[in-house]
Amino acid sequence: MIQDIQPHQFDNQYRPCPPDAQSYALYYEGQSTLLKKRKDGIDFPRFRDLERLNEEIYEEAVYLFTIDEERFYLVQNISRERLSEFTMENKESFRYAEPQYLAFAGITGYQLNNWYRNRKFCGRCGHKMRHDEKERMMRCDHCGNMEFPKICPAVIIGVTDGDKILMSKYAGRAYKKYALLAGFTEIGETIEETVQREVMEEVGLKVKNIRYYKSQPWSFSDTILMGFYCDLDGEEEITLDREELALAEWFQRDEIPVEPSRDSLTNEMIIKFKNGEV
Known part of the structure; x- marks a missing residue:
């Protein structure tokens, strides 16, 4: 099944450390993901591929998970090269894309992206939510509401x-x-x-x-x-x-x-x- 990525190791423990130039940057628009299609499968951009046109990309990135020693982050509102080798592709491609561990990373990031996108504001009082420092959770400082990922x-x-x-x-x-x-x-x-x-x-x-x-x-x-x-x-x-x-x-x-x-x-x-x- 899609999550069976052995010998690769998926680790979703929340570790909000900053990205570096080698970290993977997952970017989504609607049901599409920014990726590069190659003869041997897919690949995602790394921060070094996007940093020239996106000066704030390192500060605004959200830590997602690691696979092996590779760190994956969510990035939003980016600018892209007009003739970039990275294109927006529908999430359904992850059902069949290779390598399987990157397909699993792409669809798991998609789920987290949707959750973060829908939790910008508190559903109880309407104030802006912020990322918690220790857990994967959005916190409202105004009323104390805490929101965890929806499953x-x-x-x-x-x-x-x-x-x-x-x-x-x-x-x-x-x-x-x-x-x-x-x-x-x-x-x-x-x-x-x-x-x-x-x-x-x-x-x-x-x-x-x-x-x-x-x-x-x-x-x-x-x-x-x-x-x-x-x-x-x-x-x-x-x-x-x-x-x-x-x-x-x-x-x-x-x-x-x-x-x-x-x-x-x-x-x-x-x-x-x-x-x-x-």
Whole structure:
């Protein structure tokens, strides 16, 4: 999966030290990231690549994380060379870009950028927030409000019936490939209740024998994904929620039209079932 970057080591402990010329500078506009595309993959600008047109870049940078000994920082409101080799590319490219550790850095930085961008002002009193010196947290000195990064719990659900698994396609989304049922946990419910509710809401089915598989950080949607397999409980006739899904259908193991990819928990769960490993 996208976060599996071994032997590289990701360290997200907050260490607000200043950048140097060799540090990576992550810059975002909307859903796009500044990067350089090479024959062997992608690369991000370093501070030395941007400093000539951005005198304040070192003072305004926000520490994000390290991978191995390389430090990554968030930079904002920069000027770029008109014919720069660095271009703005959509975040979806990180699903497949190489090297994988830089793709993971890019999408993780995207999640943090969105959080910082949405926490400039206090949601309680409206005053400007400031960066805390010790934790990754935004603090309001006026009312004392503290804001920490937002992570939304969600489930990926492999509904099975013997040698069949239920797969679906989303309605109204750019992603058109087969996926498993999924949904966010609501306030006041357990993760297992989320599984039952989402299956009933999206396809009108009851499930039993809910069992945890594994989790995945998914920065594309500020989410921590938790994967579950469960068994059909009762009739297999589908009642489709057409606002959420374009289709949902049962597939035998040997008929699953999905091939392995490196990015998602969803794909891994489908392939595990396809290969008879669950």
